[in-house]
Amino acid sequence: MLEVRAKRKLPGFTLDVAFSVNQEILAILGPSGSGKTMTLQCISGLVRPDEGYVNLNGKVLLDTAKGINLPARQRKVGFVFQNYALFPHLTVSQNIGYGIRHLAAKEIKDRVAELLEKMNIQRLGDRYPRQLSAGQQQRVAVARALAPEPEVLLLDEPFSALDSLVKERLQLELQTLHRFYRGNMLFVTHDLTEGYKFSSKIAVFESGRIVQHDDKEKVITSPSNHTVARLVGFKNLMEGSIIEIQGATTLIEVPELGGHLRAMIPKNLSLTTNQRVTIGIRPEYVRLSERPGENTFLSTVDRMSEGVASTNCFFHVNTVGVTRHYIMVILSQLDSCVIKEGQSNYLYLPPEHVVVITN
């Protein structure tokens, strides 16, 4: 169990966060400059918040009210830095052994060998960091952080320096990390897919505050506000107001669509008529349709940009006047070959995938 409260004021930026982690993997998701890394530094003792409290498995690491502030070396917090920060003048084995110098020589040797094997870098023990690829360096950094058996492992943007192929393999491997590391894990990322793959919970940061901290599925399906929605992939966000509520669904007037839209009402959300809301839908959930109907809008293809496995299409709704609001749609290669730029098509926004956000 890790409990964190931290406040830190800097010119033009204020960090004010509070959260706890209980034997799980938490992804800290947010744009750069939202205070993610600073939060990790507060936990590890590299930065002292103006006000704060950190409790790790019952041990108080920081309590500014009581004047407690353990130095980083006494906190038993493993830290994997964004640039890995390996010791360039030490070999891989020496790097991994750095934090366990208090053990007997034999034990150090065994522990290093064990970690080299677990991280699948057995043959690299005598190399120097500069001789390793980015992926290998990352494994060394993780092994080095794990060697002293920390009670929590913090990873700062662990995959940002890797190319996509290596990234995917390493992500898969690190997902198995918890098999031999049973502590808490926090990792910082600005990439939703990464955060989702890796964690059980996600905390979304925005300019120094936590705007949502939930199970990852919850964050993905019902973002708490506009920013979270944008961060977690709701590319299509529109303003609207509630017209009527019918059981589990609601009808919303959306000027940007030039019509009404039906949506499912999320559990625990009470809506009133005339309430202003934001509605969102992921581009991969918008479908092409052949005929008019509810939640269906005649739209024109404005631009198409072809990717490897899918095509991003930008539509604008025909009936809407001068200002064009684009609806982004991701279509599979099969679907996209039936449409052309400038052509009109019906777009269907399935009610079960339309998300209603109230604030």
Place this chain on the structure above:
Amino acid sequence: MTETYLAPLWISLKTVIVATAITFFLGIAAARWMAHYSGKLKGLIDGLFILPLVLPPTVVGLGLLLIFGKNGPIGEFLALFNTTIVFSWPATVISAVTMSFPLMYMTARGAFEQVDTHVEDAARTLGASEWRVFWSVTLPLAWPGVAAATALSLARCLGEFGATLMLAGNIPGRTATIPVAIYFSIQAGDMNEALILVGIVLVIAFGALAAIAYWKGKAYKARAMMVNRESVE
């Protein structure tokens, strides 16, 4: 006859070795402290540390005389133990340390500030004390810069003249270092003696340069080997 040359040589060697060693540790300590210090007095302290480099050596010598002289604060204190610094061998060391300190301090500080703070932080999260972080991470990573700083300081100690003359004077066999002895040989019109002393200084200087080059070359070679042992995979 050889006394004329051996005495200044011996005094200079002693002074250079002792003074460089003292400057090495003092300069590193000050550099390490100032690299992390961010208080209000930073500019002032920094200026004070570099001052001897900017002032004429005679002015520094006069300052030292005022501090270590009979009526100076340290001079009075030492008088209690019947010791005087002025015109004694330790004065040559004090002068050399004062004059070489700014070079050691500035260069070493630059080297420390170049070290990636994340690497030092990594050591801290791995349980290392500040002392261990410094000796096992900061210093090895700043080593090329620190070595250059040491070489500069050594050169400054060897060439020190003005402040030494003010504080230590020219007592043959006791405080006359080679530069001082050269000056007084010329004054006395003994050109040959001066030239032989110049020859000695040249040998020492080239010897020191060669030693440093060899030492650095070894470090580079070690690095090159690290790089060349490329991965077989």
